[in-house]
Amino acid sequence: MFAASACVREIDINLPEEAQKLVLNCILEKGQPIRATASISAPFEQLGPIPYLADAELSLSENGENPVLMSLCDTTVLRDSTLQFQYCSGKPLLEGQYYKITLRYPGFEAVSGTTSMPYPAEDVTVEASLNDYNPLFREGYGLQVELSFKDPRGVSNYYALEVFEEELFGSMTRAEIITNEPLLQLYGNRDLISIPTDAKTGPTAYFTDEYFDGNTITLKFQVNTNSNIRPDTPFLFRLRSLSKPLFDYLQTNAINSRVGYNPFAEPVRVLSNIEGGFGIVGAQATTEVWIP
């Protein structure tokens, strides 16, 4: 009855004004070339792909030293057919050092982002067993996993954990991490600690070392895939140690993507560390383990 009486009308509303700003994105990783992109944000009303800038000026400085210009090095075609221009630097990256990237473009205020290089997790090992293994069909319904690692002592560490299943012909598919609420249960120097995290289920679990700083711990969780799992199905476990700004950015960005325009959830403003603009300059150290 109420639904029948309801109606939808298009209306003009004055959205809060937000000036167009430069967007700088870059994730630094030891042993990998530095790649950054530059673009300009668009008004919400504007539709269509946002182009990347091919004529911007980007520079990189280490620990506040003289900046070095980055050069246009590569172009990727995105799914929406946009050309993504990448700016690179061959400067080697060192753990514990600070890096600052600055983006300049005519008509806009220069923007910059700063990050420090995180330390990777050490001694990462994975043990997994199949759930509800059916010997007749030689398959199970998901994995029970125990992932152990040593957390670097003395610094705050922020982690992202992802699991990938290798399918036929070598393609990789993200698997879903299912955890008992409130999330990951740990064994280490303490008994059974629960780590609160926002990504309770989903392709990536984000968590911090707040409760186990410097200790070796074991995470227990379940991995689900879209199909049954055979004992010889290869899985890749990727544990990334993130800089704090990257952790905040990825976490809020993931929630923002998940929530979309759902009217029953409060939207998320993605946390950015770009002064005067949007985007992220972050750093990560990745450790990967394959099973079996």
Add this chain to the structure above:
Amino acid sequence: MKAFFSFLLVFSFVYLAGQKNVLEEKLSIHPAYALNDFKQDLKELGYSLSYRQTSLIEKPVLPKEKQAAVEELLSVFFDLKAFEVRLRPNKLLIINRQTGKTNVISGFVEDVNSKERLIGANVFFPQFGIGTSSNTYGFFSIPLPAQNTDPVEIKVSYLGYEDTVFSIPSINKLQTFYLTESNTLLDEAVVSGAKNRHLSGNLGNLELSPNEINNMPVFFGEQDLVKSVQMLPGVQGTSEGNIGLVVRGGSPDQNLILLDGVPVYNISHLFGYFSVFNTDAIKNVSLTKGGFPARYGGRLSSIVEVNMKEGNMEQFHGTGSIGLLSSKLTLEGPLIKNKTSFMISGRRTYFDLLAQPFLNDESRGGAYFYDVALKVNHKFSAKERIYLSMYLGRDNIYYDRTSGEENAKGAFGYGNVTGVIRYNYIFNTRLFSNTSLAYTRYKLDIALEDQDPFEYTATRYFSDITDYRFRHELEYTYSSRHHIKTGVLYSFHQFRPGAFIYEEEDANNRLDSLLQLSPYTNTHDVSLYIEDEWKLNQKWRLNSGLHYATYFVNGAFYNSLQPRLIARYLFKPDWSFQGSYSYMMQAVHLLTSSGSNLPTDLWVSSNENIAPQRAHQWNLGSTKDLYKGALEFTAEAYYKYFSDLITFREGTLFRTSLNWENQVATGGTGNAWGLELFLRKKTGKTTGWIGYTLAWSQRRFREVNDGLTFPYKYDRRHELKLSAIHTFSKRFFMSVNFILNSGIRATVPIASYRDVNGNQEVLWSRRNAYTYPTYNRADIGFNWVKKTRWGSRTWNISLYNAYNRLNPYFIFFATEDGRRVANKISVFPVLPSVSYLFRF
């Protein structure tokens, strides 16, 4: 322990024995024996003497004997004709007989026909310029300020009743004062006897009579109590047509809704479009939004007290209505004349029944709600009375669909059950007591089943909250200046935010079941209060008190000592000023994922990790009668500070209550302040009010909006309300409600940008940075009343949203014709309704 009680018992006897004997103690006297000697002797007996100089006899004459009793010597030194002796522990008081022995006028205010006791009736003694009001049980007690044996005049008035002056003997005896309803058949819509706000001294308290509620325009043929309360200044609805309450910048869960003193946890029917209260069964509604006396606790923003009718003690009567959506019937009458009465009221919607002929056998479904209220009370004597009240209400939504060999069915039900036994006992003309035992439960139950030849699945989800409560209250009229209320409340709460059961049966008949139960959380709260209504003089009046609240949960203990103060200054007989301060604590929280009152909203308890919410509130205001009381103007400013608020974290999609603690941000603070103007016309052919509110409401959480302060969702800057009834004749009257207010706040998309993965994402504004378009709406009701042989009947035709304003329910963004556009959903265009009401 036994020894301790034995000691206490013995000590008490010895102590009492000592008390009795002191007046009989013999003292040695001599011809020069003086007052100082007497005081010294009393001191040796362990007593001091307290007296006024005026009580002394100028030339005491001592008895000739060498010994005299204390009692005899008191009459030697003091004028015991004008003064009397009061014995206190270790003290003898010489008190003026005129103040110490005044007559106390006490009793009840009742309806002359039904003998229903009237709540909040004004009782005023013009010759002494003093007054009071009847309590929730119609009882009042007031000592006359001076010894008086002559008859006194007492003026009694009550909302919707004729003012009546009684001349009564000035004696210490319970008396009953009967009032006559003034507009049973619309002689003229007169709101006579509205609570004298100069006397009551609390601007934050407003009352609505059943007549005021019933005369307002209706929504789908249904009068609604909560929507009537929303018409008062400082009170907002949440979303269009919804019964959520937002009081002075507080959140909807910060309102304590009491039905005959029992909390009702979910006051919504049909997803919040109707409230659970059947207005035919209601006797009185009172809203306290500021200046909370010490007897109130447990919520931060308001107390809504709804009292059901007691039932006619003299004759059988009934009222009812037939509307588009529902019908209702209320019956009341004596079980034993003038001793026991009952009231039973029922209501059911029948849209589901009417729709049945239009549904095919393969697809059936519907939605309905019903509620039943029952009240029985028995008068043992003038001093003793017992009340039993019960309420049962439930919503059911169901479907049953069959397609070939597949069948899907589901049921969605929720409702409240409340019950309370209350026992009133009047010890004497000064001391009134009430003791109650209460039960309240809200339960939500969802059951879904799917079946095909290969598989059967069943899902069940339920959650509930249950309270058991004991309350004992005393009201003591100490003197004409002090009226003291004290009490204790114990509540046992049992929370089960959610339970989920899943069953699956496949072709091999293997049954899987998954059970996820959130554990029961049992909590205890004990609160104590004491308040004193202190009339300092004719100008100043104070209501001061302390409320001490404790809360025990999972080994954690929370407590707060909450001072309360309401001060009134009577500048002129028709003009008063008032200020108040309250501190409140609330240990329950409502988890809701939208502004609507959804049955899936969950009550959860504070626990070892989540502290109770707290709020301080300050109010300052003035009220003035204009045109000899025909108009009443009130202006009141308020400021509230909240702490330990909780809210859902950004991006939380509330799907399960099992880990709700991880989904909320805690430790929030808030501020709300504003100014309310209220002009009420109480007499004449046109009655009603205009209210305007200028308000701000803000929140701040460390984990939300980058830790910056943001406007609260219901931060409506301006609000104008008009509610009026115009009587054209004895048979026809019209009512109008009009609302104009600023829109609610929302977070909206403001830009697009490329993220680190190359995806195009939306950048959202700061929290609640956007204000919805202005909301306005007018409702009109026309009523034709006719007296019949058996009673009276009324035809009501109402137009909700009379000028068809399409107010936004919510705004969403879409892509149309290659551009992004904002769309609004409006739920209620103009909605006509007709209903037939009868009374016999």
